[in-house]
Amino acid sequence: MKSIAASEYDCAVVGGGLLGASIAWGLAKLGQRVVILDEGDTAIRASRGNFALVWVQSKGLGMPEYAAWTVQSSDAWTGFAGQLRDQTGLDVSFERPGGFHLCLSEAELDARSLQMKRLHNQPGGVDTRTVMMERPEIAKMLPHIGPDVVGGSFCPIDGHVNSLRLFRALHVGLAQFGAAYLPNHTVTDIRQEQGVFRLISDKAEVRAAKVILAAGNANLHLAPLVGLHAPMLPERGQIIVTERVQPFLKHPVVTVRQTDEGTVMIGDSREERTSPEGMTTPITAMMANRAVRMFPILATLNVVRSWAAIRVMTQDGFPIYDQSTTHPGAFLACCHSGVTLASNHALTIAPMIAAGALDETELTAFSGRRFTRRSDVSQVA
Amino acid sequence: MFRRLPDKTDAGVVNFTINGEPRVGRRGDTVAAVLLLSAISPTRVSAVSGEPRAPYCMMGVCFECLVTINDIGNRQGCLIEVTNGMRIKTQTTRREAGA
Numbered sequence: 001m002k003s004i005a006a007s008e009y010d011c012a013v014v015g016g017g018l019l020g021a022s023i024a025w026g027l028a029k030l031g032q033r034v035v036i037l038d039e040g041d042t043a044i045r046a047s048r049g050n051f052a053l054v055w056v057q058s059k060g061l062g063m064p065e066y067a068a069w070t071v072q073s074s075d076a077w078t079g080f081a082g083q084l085r086d087q088t089g090l091d092v093s094f095e096r097p098g099g100f101h102l103c104l105s106e107a108e109l110d111a112r113s114l115q116m117k118r119l120h121n122q123p124g125g126v127d128t129r130t131v132m133m134e135r136p137e138i139a140k141m142l143p144h145i146g147p148d149v150v151g152g153s154f155c156p157i158d159g160h161v162n163s164l165r166l167f168r169a170l171h172v173g174l175a176q177f178g179a180a181y182l183p184n185h186t187v188t189d190i191r192q193e194q195g196v197f198r199l200i201s202d203k204a205e206v207r208a209a210k211v212i213l214a215a216g217n218a219n220l221h222l223a224p225l226v227g228l229h230a231p232m233l234p235e236r237g238q239i240i241v242t243e244r245v246q247p248f249l250k251h252p253v254v255t256v257r258q259t260d261e262g263t264v265m266i267g268d269s270r271e272e273r274t275s276p277e278g279m280t281t282p283i284t285a286m287m288a289n290r291a292v293r294m295f296p297i298l299a300t301l302n303v304v305r306s307w308a309a310i311r312v313m314t315q316d317g318f319p320i321y322d323q324s325t326t327h328p329g330a331f332l333a334c335c336h337s338g339v340t341l342a343s344n345h346a347l348t349i350a351p352m353i354a355a356g357a358l359d360e361t362e363l364t365a366f367s368g369r370r371f372t373r374r375s376d377v378s379q380v381a
Numbered sequence: 382m383f384r385r386l387p388d389k390t391d392a393g394v395v396n397f398t399i400n401g402e403p404r405v406g407r408r409g410d411t412v413a414a415v416l417l418l419s420a421i422s423p424t425r426v427s428a429v430s431g432e433p434r435a436p437y438c439m440m441g442v443c444f445e446c447l448v449t450i451n452d453i454g455n456r457q458g459c460l461i462e463v464t465n466g467m468r469i470k471t472q473t474t475r476r477e478a479g480a
Contacts (some may be wrong), residue, residue: 144478244476262427263476264429300480
């Protein structure tokens, strides 16, 4: 019988999107021998379609630990961006000027105000410094708002980044750290034998001491292979991009932001669909209409691109970080906010995995066990 | 620097203006092509950095050939054919929303 060779890698990360790349970068930085198994160019990849906010307000209603986790990541982002720049020379254009959620009617404003109050008052909550603002106060900071804007919320630690450049910086950095990147290696099976994981793809077999599942919505099928649970519920979002214009929007709004390169991105939709193909005119028209009511000068701009993309989403919308008890050394990471939480994934999650275990006190709320603890009705088939 | 190849001489004549000056082109010429022929450079400045730019890829990808056509700014000159009476303007200031 052929003996199992010593594992070629310390860590195998399944998924090369922003989440997988962030964790892999953090692991490689610590000297771990890392391999990333990724799908190919035709993968349904959230990392190439996202809106690129580093966003704090609105996060964590129903799970105060998520709000605290998000604040921690926002605070770590400047240092993270600096480390990427020092290593790769790439500036990911992280900015944290504070961000807005704008309301276009009194009803919207009341609902927003109530939501912010509930978020602030929940036990164990963290102070995100989010405040409600009336129209005149907003107009001082966003002089281009239209007459339909009645008010909104402002969080001084909201920001944004160039997410495509972040994606590139992580992969350039990974290569510099000596990590192996294997595209077109869709993992079909994972087995653990004598403490070594065998990751089987249609192309090759890779052996590693640890395995980290960071495959977005595909974690649903991969997690059970190592005794973990990842109930996912993908959503679809649509985005409109305008021509490049002189910078005029100093603060990102949750649905409208101007990128460092001058384009304006508009994204204001959520659909329960799993295919990124086929945009729907009623939704893009609604998005454009709301954006123009927020900033009437947008009506003068040419639209140059639009797309639909799939959001990675867990069933309750909160991240899952977990480690297997049946397959020691197997870890799971699922989350919607691959941009916002990138700094946490690189600088907090990766060191824990490198050391061998997730910190139970810090991350216990994020375990996938929360889904199976509930009544049978909520369990996924 | 650019000159016309001799293969399209019977395509018909088109009259238009660049920055208010009357110009003559051939039917089928793109706006970016007649700008290159006119030797006007730069044809725009970057909206963010203000750097000078001119037509480059000529196939709709790089967005360097942006000019104002019939009062609409930031149009891709390489994807639009000149027509009689067309008013082409180079963009000497950074493109502004609402301007």
